[in-house]
Each structure stands twice: as structure tokens, then as C-alpha cells.
Amino acid sequence: MMRFIKQGWRSIIAILLILILWEMAINIFSVEEWLLPAPSVIFTDLFKVWPNFYPHLLSTLLLSILGFIIGSTIGLSLATLLHLFKGLKKTFYPFLILSQNIPIIVLAPLLVIWFGFGTIPKFIIITIACFFPIAVSTLSGLQQTNRDLVFYMQMMGANKSQIFWKLELPDAVPAIFSGLKIAATYSVMAAVVSEWLGAQKGIGVFMTMATSSYKTSHVFVAIIITMILSLTFFSVILLLEKLFSRWQKKGARL
Amino acid sequence: MSLVIKKVGKSFEDKIVLKDVSFEVGKGEFVSLIGPSGSGKSTLFGMIGGIISPDEGDIIMSNQSILNKRGHMSYMPQQDSLFPWRTVLENVLLGQEISSEVTKDKAIQMLQIAGLKDVINAYPAELSGGMRQRVSFIRALLCPQNLLCLDEPFSALDEFTRIDMQQWLLETWEKYEQSILFITHNIEEALFLSDKIVILSHSPAVVKEVIEIPFARPRDPALMLTDEFLKWKRKVMNLIQSKN
């Protein structure tokens, strides 16, 4: 926590400054609340609406965690397959990139037509958003294995699966984590967007209700919570990364 | 274990690298391979490791051909090639993981004997170059294979560390029974360490001479200052420089 404050104080000061300017601007130009609420209003609303908001948050949290896990698993397995079978990679790599050109806004209603309003279309949307950064960074990590180490493994008579499990995969861990970090933030966004498709609960639902009733401050509450959720996700992955790459702290032990 | 290299030849594209190369490594023998850069020493190792196939000739280990067969030797490269995410102990066990069962107790014992007790749980990035090569050698020695192939293991080290390492290598190796095939560019190193030196010529490389080194074991670095040693050094130098 101390380290976070040490490294993040610039950002914290910047945020505070923006909030103060915002508050002042609203007062000076006397902006209507439904157009743009002042930060103070948003914060008091946050506490007022919290008991109501909490179930929505839980639902989105669950959805994004599950979606993230599904998406990362698919991304990781896909990268592994494409890496192990070079022919597959040549054939399917372009599809991987094309998958990112599908506009979700167009895809979403189609998914509802095909799969109904259940959880499946939601997971598909989150997966599409999540798997790509993981697949791409894992693949590049797997491809950049130190040549000397590969040569050593071959000279020792290691087979393909030993080279993969003992060398290529652990060597790709930093790359995999950089993909996971991006995917973690995407997954929260994608979960919220997917809830616009229609759901009983979720931050996305809360947002839609707030917008349609012109409760602008509630929209901002939802945005702030979404941001905090994203950040939390990101930090958890960061923590896991630290745990997995203790060896990178050079000379720390002696 | 004995290794016989039998009339091995190899060309890359139309460049003949090795031609009619034959020599033997006996049980428990320390054999050095010296020759000019590009003469095909590492290529020969690749063949023994089974990842390069010769155009002609045969490689025989304990009366069986090991042509294109992997896993019959243990290897120590020039760069230590330790895995940065593994501790010293985990690194040392890697060779065993590849070829047989893991004997952790034996590894710890070996590291202790080799003077690496204090760094058993350290990561490679925390070690000096000399220490890393020691770990790399123990990793090779711990493998069940009876032939260790060392490709210029000390050439990246400074002179002081190098002399330390040569003596440490001998002391450590003499406790075990493996044979060693050792590539070096350094004549003194080859003389001090080996029972036998195989001299390769310029390309295409043929075996210029195989000389037996008579110094008794265990050897002491003081040996390198004796007249006898210098006489042998002169002899090897002359052989290397002589025209075929």
C-alpha cells in the first residue's frame, strides 16, 4: 500500500485536481444536475444508492470473473495449439486478427437471436474481448524462447513435450501475464456491455435504467464503480504476476 | 561406456566441414578436442547428441550405433544455459528430469561436495559467471549418461576464474566415473585436464594427431609451471602449426 502511494501520488494529485476543477466549474456556470452532476453530488449519491447498487455489482463481478476465466482459457489453449502445430498457425492467425474486427454492437443482437437472453451470449462477448490479447501475447512469448536454452534441451535429448512444458511455457509466463492484464480490464468492460443485451441484474442494467430516467449522477456512480472494479482486477493479476516471477528480483536473496 | 567416432564426414551445402574423422573416448577417460574455429567441433557434438546426422561414418557407444539417437550424452554448453526461473537445485535436476528419475538427495549432496551449499536455493541471476558454470557442470554430471560433452565451457570466463575452475572441475570429476569429451581453444587447458588430446586441422577438418598425455592424477595447478609441461606445450603447438 505504501509503495502504491509512493508510485501513484502523481496520479492521485491529478485526479484530485480534476475533481476540484470540475466541482468549481459546475458551481460557476451553474450546470443542471441532469446534464452533468458535480463530484460531490455523485459521491453522496454513491452512498445513498449503494444498498440498491450492491446486487448489481455482485452480478457483474461474477459475470466478468467467469467470462475472464473462459476467455483466458480459450486464448491460452488457442495460442498453444497454434504454436505446437505450425500449419494451424499459418491457416488461422489471420482469423484471430479478423475476430477483432467484428463490431460487438452488430454482433450482440445476432447472438441474442441465436442463443436467447441467457448467459451464453454474454460469455461469448466477454470471450471475444478477452481471448485476443492473451492469445497474441502468449503466442509471441512462446515464439521468443531463448535459442541457447532450446539447443541445450535438444542436445540433452528432450522431446517436444518436455521442451514445451519445461522451457517454452515457463519462459512465456511474463508475456502471458501482460496479456492477462489487458484481458482483465477488457473483461469488466465487456461484461457491462453484454448486460445491455438484457439481464435482470448488473452494472449494465443499472446504467440503462439510470440513463432512461435521466439520473445522470447514477450513471456516473456506475462508471466509477466499473473503473474501480477494473483496477481491482488489474491489481489482482499484477499480484499473481509478482508471485509467479519471484526469480526476476535479481540479487535479492544474497 | 566407450565412444567410438568412426570415419565421420559432414558437409553443409557444398562446404566440407568434417572429413574421415575417427577417434575414441575410453571408459572414464578425459579427452580434449582442439582445432581452429569453424573446424566442426560443435558440429561433431551435435552428431553425438543425435541432432545432426553425418553424411558418412558411424558413432558407436558401448558397441551400439547411436547415429541420430538422442539422449545418450550429457551436455554442457559455452553459455551456462541455466533456466532463470529455476533455483540452483531445480536447475541441477533438469538433466535428470529429461532423461530419468529425479534424485534430489543426491543432487543436494553433490552441490555440497562441490562447494555450492550456500547457493542451493539461489536463482542464476544472483550468481557470478564462474558459479553459474559450476552449477551447469553439476547439472551435466548429475545425469545418468556416462558421457559428458563440454563445449568450451570456460571460454567466457576471465583467466583467474578459469584456472580455479579447471582445478575444481578435475577435483569434482575425479570423484565420479563418467568420461568427458571437452572442446577448448586453450592448449594449456587441454594439457592440464586431459588424458588424450585430439587435434583437428583446418577445413575440411581431419584428425591431425591424437596424443596421450602422461601426467599422473590427481593433478595440481603447479604442474603447469614444470619444464615437462612446457615441453608438451611446445610439442602440441608445433603439431598445430605444422602443414599436413
Ligand SMILES: Nc1ncnc2c1ncn2[C@@H]1O[C@H](COP(=O)(O)OP(=O)(O)OP(=O)(O)O)[C@@H](O)[C@H]1O
Ligand atoms: N546448420 C548449419 N548450416 C550450414 N553451415 C553450418 C551449420 N552448422 C555449422 N556450419 C558450418 O560448419 C562449420 C563448423 O562449425 P562448428 O560450429 O562445428 O565449428 P567449431 O569448430 O565448433 O567452431 P568454434 O571453435 O568457433 O566453436 C562452420 O564453418 C559453420 O559455418
Ligand SMILES: [Mg+2]
Ligand atoms: Mg563451437
